[in-house]
Amino acid sequence: MANMKIPRTEMPQQDPKVRAGNFLEVATGYTVQMALDEASRCLNCRHKPCVAGCPVNIEIPDFIKKITEQDFEGAYQVISKSSSLPAVCGRVCPQESQCEAKCVRGIKTEPVAIGRLERFAADWHNANTTEKAEKPVSNGHKVAVIGSGPAGLTCAGDLAKKGYEVTVFEALHTAGGVLQYGIPEFRLPKDIVNKEVQNLIDLGVSVQTNMVIGRVLSIDELQEMGFEAVFIGSGAGLPRFMNIPGENLNGVYSANEFLTRVNLMKAYKDDSTTPIMHAKHVAVVGGGNVAMDAARSALRLGAEEVTIVYRRSENELPARAEEVHHAKEEGIVFRTLNNPVEILGDENDNVTGIKCIKMELGEPDASGRRRPVPVEGSEYVLPMDCVIIAIGTSPNPLIKSTTKGLDTQRWGGIIADEDGLTSRENVYAGGDAVTGAATVILAMGAGKKAAAAIDKAFSEK
Numbered sequence: 011m012a013n014m015k016i017p018r019t020e021m022p023q024q025d026p027k028v029r030a031g032n033f034l035e036v037a038t039g040y041t042v043q044m045a046l047d048e049a050s051r052c053l054n055c056r057h058k059p060c061v062a063g064c065p066v067n068i069e070i071p072d073f074i075k076k077i078t079e080q081d082f083e084g085a086y087q088v089i090s091k092s093s094s095l096p097a098v099c100g101r102v103c104p105q106e107s108q109c110e111a112k113c114v115r116g117i118k119t120e121p122v123a124i125g126r127l128e129r130f131a132a133d134w135h136n137a138n139t140t141e142k143a144e145k146p147v148s149n150g151h152k153v154a155v156i157g158s159g160p161a162g163l164t165c166a167g168d169l170a171k172k173g174y175e176v177t178v179f180e181a182l183h184t185a186g187g188v189l190q191y192g193i194p195e196f197r198l199p200k201d202i203v204n205k206e207v208q209n210l211i212d213l214g215v216s217v218q219t220n221m222v223i224g225r226v227l228s229i230d231e232l233q234e235m236g237f238e239a240v241f242i243g244s245g246a247g248l249p250r251f252m253n254i255p256g257e258n259l260n261g262v263y264s265a266n267e268f269l270t271r272v273n274l275m276k277a278y279k280d281d282s283t284t285p286i287m288h289a290k291h292v293a294v295v296g297g298g299n300v301a302m303d304a305a306r307s308a309l310r311l312g313a314e315e316v317t318i319v320y321r322r323s324e325n326e327l328p329a330r331a332e333e334v335h336h337a338k339e340e341g342i343v344f345r346t347l348n349n350p351v352e353i354l355g356d357e358n359d360n361v362t363g364i365k366c367i368k369m370e371l372g373e374p375d376a377s378g379r380r381r382p383v384p385v386e387g388s389e390y391v392l393p394m395d396c397v398i399i400a401i402g403t404s405p406n407p408l409i410k411s412t413t414k415g416l417d418t419q420r421w422g423g424i425i426a427d428e429d430g431l432t433s434r435e436n437v438y439a440g441g442d443a444v445t446g447a448a449t450v451i452l453a454m455g456a457g458k459k460a461a462a463a464i465d466k467a468f469s470e471k
Contacts, residue, residue: 012053018120019048026339030309033195033278036336037101042080045130049077052122055114060124063112065455066099066164068092070109070124077127086135089128094167094210095160095189095454097136097202100129102193103451104330136205145214149173151468154237156223156409159187160450161441162243163210164457165464170213172465177237178210179221184274187245188442189450191274192266194303196310197333200273224408229416229437239436239464242424243457246403246442252295256353257399261287261361265296265304265400272307289396292316293364295350296400297326300447302333304398305342316342317392321349321369321382347371349382351389353397363393403447413437421446430460438464 022038023029029036040048052074060070068089076085089096105125113121151174155162158180166176184190186203211217223229223244232240249264251257268286271277275284292308294301297320305316318337320327324346327334338344345366352365368388371380405422417425417433423444430438440456442448 013050030340059112060109063109082134085131097132142212146173157243158185161453161457164454168461177216181222191270224412242439259355292396301400429463
């Protein structure tokens, strides 16, 4: 019987003033008692609406019930049947708009903290279990997966569990994709990502790094090498810029470059050989999770003041509410309804400031959000010595330009059906390479669907 009296169990976290000066994880995780208290709030609904809200359809009430029974390993096993990255999802998925949004407890009070419980179960497993996953018997079929981000890892994991011989080709020197280069250590520790990748290797997945598909090998060559199916999960790593004067000045970064230097190349460490600006006054242009990550990273690198500049109002911020809340706690300044029109520099081409114009909300645009409209005569200058552009990304055109017969959208996204099948026979795609930049869990869902479709195609032959 669910405990209706217990309020939602808060997640312990570092003090904002302390964590703003380090890259340690902000949220420190539930204790066993906290997990038991929170799990006891679950109603174990017969119709399981929370499962429908999960892009990978984790049997949520089942794993929570295991926690109430103190069978924490059993809880992890339930989750891992559907998810190849439980410890990752428990940290970075927007549960508040997915599974928790469907939770019946949320109608009158607060929903069950599903993500926090998922993290607890995964962390318990990682801390207490040393047994490696057993490699399934090979079914003799070879599949190539391009990219080791959440879509690629999920597709690889699901296929490996069915006995496929899967090889993942990663362009960078470390596997993990956006989980490695995009999400900061204080939100997603890299030893957790490495552990999840190792779990897949233990299942028999081969991971080859420094393999830029489209340069080192083409998709045609992969097929000639005996890979009977190919899954493209190469993400959306091509940064977008505003095309305003001054974007080529010294001290202007794309969020991709800035976060890659910080996260993948460990620029925040004293012994790092990766150059990065330790600016005093930083402006981050954009309002998504990437903007929050860049702003909070800049603060931890020693900035005296970091400002988010976003052209819509706070109500339209696309970032998770939790990330915005954490950023504000840490002292990040938010200038909403403002938009840069020029980046200013000195005689040495170093950034000195940004010229902004104030905005107001007009009629809704194609996205359904009210379109920001400039307020005439409202320009002003913000002194800055570093500007980070975080207004979105698109898929790298390399695979598209080197693969004949692969249909793409005008903006670069690969065209694929609901199962991930592209215009090329036996070539599938999913995640940000298809949709443009989205969430980790949606990319995982796409990888899962493609894996199921590949398996079905082979079983029908």
